[in-house]
Amino acid sequence: MRISSKIGIFSLFLYKNFDYNHSMNNYRQSGSAAYLFGIVLVAVLGGLLFGYDTAVISGAEKGLQAFFQSAKDFTYTDGLHGFTTSSALIGCIIGAFLSGVMASRLGRKKSLFIAGILFFLSALGSYNPEFLFFPKGVATKSLLWAFNGYRILGGVGVGLASALCPMYIAEVAPASKRGTLVSWNQFAIIFGQLVVYFVNFLIIRSHASDPNVVAWTNAVGWRVMFVSEAVPAGLFALLILLVPETPRYLALSGQDDKALTVLSNVNGEAKAREILSEIKATAVEKTEKLFAYGFMVVFIGCMLSVFQQIIGINAVLYFAPRIFESMGVSNNMLFTVIMGVINISFTLVAVFSVEKLGRKPLLITGSLGMALGALGVALSNVVAMPAVIPVISIMVYSASFMFSWGPICWVYISEIFPNTIRSQATAVAVAFQWIFNFIVSSTFVPMYNMKLGSMGDSFGHFFAYALYGIICIIAAVFVWKLVPETKGKTLEDMTALWKNRK
16 A cells, blocks of 8 residues: 555544444545545645745844844845845745646656755755855855855745645645635645744744843844754655645546546545546646647736735735834734734635635735725824824735735636646746745835935835735736636636636
């Protein structure tokens, strides 16, 4: 028996009063929810690492800035700091572009294993960028590039995971559960961010009584934050070896027997044969061109990715402590943790409603909620208001993203493309996402710090959030006019949907 098959069998033993013969009969007839849960749980760990890696910088960036500002051979400017905090996103772009080729040639599972290894190496390298080549604790220009190299390496892992985890889940999940299960990947991303917010908070708090806590944070604290990722990264790399390859990839690779086995474990034998037949009817991945189903399917997929970023959410997530500090909040790390709890709570709204309400209503409602929150923050910078107003507004902005663009964009990207172009189209769409993530993240600090006459810093604060608020309104109109509803449709239905719209 293959190791991957043991996950489902082992999970069945978790049930009380287990009747082997009766349960195995049900397993063959209707599939095993425990088996599906087990393999999806491993896949969403990739989402957790995605969130962990992208948000770890929020707690480390000020200590990192202070460390490199101590360099004697160059001046560490705001521009360099903006690049350093965003450099992982360069790797994300590379990883996203590579994901299509790797998913097609190596498979979804092997590609995710490689992502896990990259996460692990990046965590160790970011902790000790001086390894072998540089003196310990001495900030230099060369060390800065070495550090950025390790962050880019981890970014490649994030880019791979961001494309492949939703794809993996979508390709193993039944149509009736696909939206919910892919949404759990976003839950894992936000949970990973919350975990790292909390870890960063505890790391700082562990030295709170030390009168030299600031010096310790600048010298050591940021390193500990980065290396903490090595634990979940190593776990993910090991566990991914235990899950099966996706049935869609197996069928597209001519491994029909293996595909049928996985489909049977999830859906039962009769339904599995029906699904396999539908997959085989569209299984010509290696001969289909990207625009085989017209321009609009690729355009809409890419624009969903672009809007998810240009509405500005990652500028808030990456720089949350700095933003709360500018609002006059004394314990900014604590409020960052609170925002993380709110974010994860509202992600659950999407998880439990996406198959009931559909994709489009959540995206449109979330866009309008984000616009309200962003414009509230913008207005508070030009009109005298109590500090609680911008704090609540930023929470509304973030929470609205979490039940809409956060999870639903990934649901769409994982399911909107036909089987025959999914890996390459997903790669392009996710690459666009990371390109615009980099643009937004690297421009936020300079834009946020812009000054204009008597308004001073308030102008930059107003301009940034007013811009994001307007873009949110445009995003709502885009979804309303152009994006199709995909609730309840199989992945194979996407072929007919886009052929009819060509």
